[in-house]
Amino acid sequence: MHVLQVIDDVSRLGAAGRSLLAMTPRLVRAGVSLDVAYLHDAPGGCQAELTGAGAAVFAVGRPGRTATAAALHRLIRERRPDLVHTTRHAGDRRSDLLARAAALAARTPVVTSLADPPPGAAGAAGRGPSQALDAATARGTRRFHALTRYVAATTAQHLRVPRRRIDVVPRGRDPELLGTATPERRATVREALGLPGDVPVVLAAAGQYHHKGLDVLLHAWPAIRRAEPAAVLLLAGADGPETALLRALADATDAGDVRFLGARADVADLMAAADAVAVPARRDGQGGAAIEAMGVGTPLVCTDLPGLRETVGSEDYARLVPPERPADLAAAIADTLAHRSAARSRATAARARFLTSFTLHQVSSQMVEFYERSLRVRPA
Structure with missing residues (x-):
């Protein structure tokens, strides 16, 4: 053929x-x-x-x-x-x-x-x-x-x-190429990024386009920092039409520590180093970043779009929030960072779902x- x-x-x-x-x-x-x-x-x-x-x-x-x-x-x-x-x-x-x-x-x-x-x-x-x-x-x-x-x-x-x-x-995705979120991998990646091992880290891996909803995440970030004052936000993705707006939003907030990493080929490593992966999309047919987070075994927070819910399954596997709702997104991420045991349980179930379907x-x-x-x- x-x-x-x-x-x-x-x-x-x-x-x-x-x-x-x-x-x-x-x-x-x-x-x-x-x-x-x-x-x-x-x-x-x-x-x-x-x-x-x-x-x-x-x-x-x-x-x-x-x-x-x-x-x-x-x-x-x-x-x-x-x-x-x-x-x-x-x-x-x-x-x-x-x-x-x-x-x-x-x-x-x-x-x-x-x-x-x-x-x-x-x-x-x-x-x-x-x-x-x-x-x-x-x-x-x-x-x-x-x-x-x-x-x-x-x-x-x-x-x-x-x-x-x-x-x-x-x-x-290939589970062997993704790997899993082990303590050793987490420590190695964080050291390369200059991040202490105990700092709460949130990652969003997406190009800087309107439909990815990264501006919603940045609007939510001050509330997340009020709940977790040491938290760091990593934005990994290529520049796009929203880059100027996103940088302006990051500069305008006093919440601090938003890091633009640019396009990365090591997204799975970044996920292994994160405490939560955020997918705040306004539109998404399936959710490639969500699948990768499920495969790595990192707690996931994403918008409750039909395609994403079909991929994620339910709140047994990830926190799901309405799109374009910064307050709800902030609450879900803050809860994920605060209640690590429950978040790890969801991530473990999500990885099992990944292995059976993706x-x-x-x-x-x-x-x-x-x-x-x-x-x-x-x-x-």
Whole structure:
């Protein structure tokens, strides 16, 4: 089976790039001949690692959408894959739309991963000008793969495609690569960060975009510091449209010790050093950071969005709070820091849930089955 995956970029600093890099060797071992086409260069590119894992990697980005679509079309005609695999995000959907259109023009079956709720769904962004192309290319898409049942249901309604054409396969993580939150690992990472071992540490690992809700966390931070005066907030993630606002909010508060770490490739280590991981998102299709926190075994506090609740399960595994409610978020984080035994019990249960549902081994097998099913079944 020959699959061409089209992605915005192959940066290991982003969730999509990390997932692709982790999945590639498993897909190749399962007999998938994998090509990867990317539109943009980005810091932390993993082209060499993908090639080393057995994928063929191609840069197809060109100035302008028309030239990029033409480059994609030529690549599909030259490589002649059995399937073209795109990924649809609620924000920037260029690689998805261009790849779907190019694949259909080349008469090559195309499948699409659905990472986020569609425009108009609860917690999603507004409707965009590309919706007509989105709906038109969706009609020719062989099958869809959604990260959660919620994303599947809302996208089926939005694109007016039968729900039976959408398979649900979550993103997965390798438990061996994540590791666990041991006292030794915690001490080593904290020493590298210059953090004392007894200081309460809260981590948010997310790019600095509005839908990630980091501003809500910063509005909550003064109340958390009043409850835990020595607490430190670590923000690990690439700069984005919200960076200036977030830095201004951090400077405007007298709560102190907010550290911007920038984009990091060692997020699992940071989670192992933290006492709580916060996911304050306004929109999230599944919650990659939540899955990683569950896998590492760090107590988790996240917003009660449908996709996140589907991933986390219930408050047996994490504290869940309404989105855009700084006071509720502050109370949940402060409670997590104050009641360590209860927080550790939730984290232990969450790791067991991760091991039964979100390991890379399980997810890779499901993706191969998805590809095989997509080649057998045509759209209804």
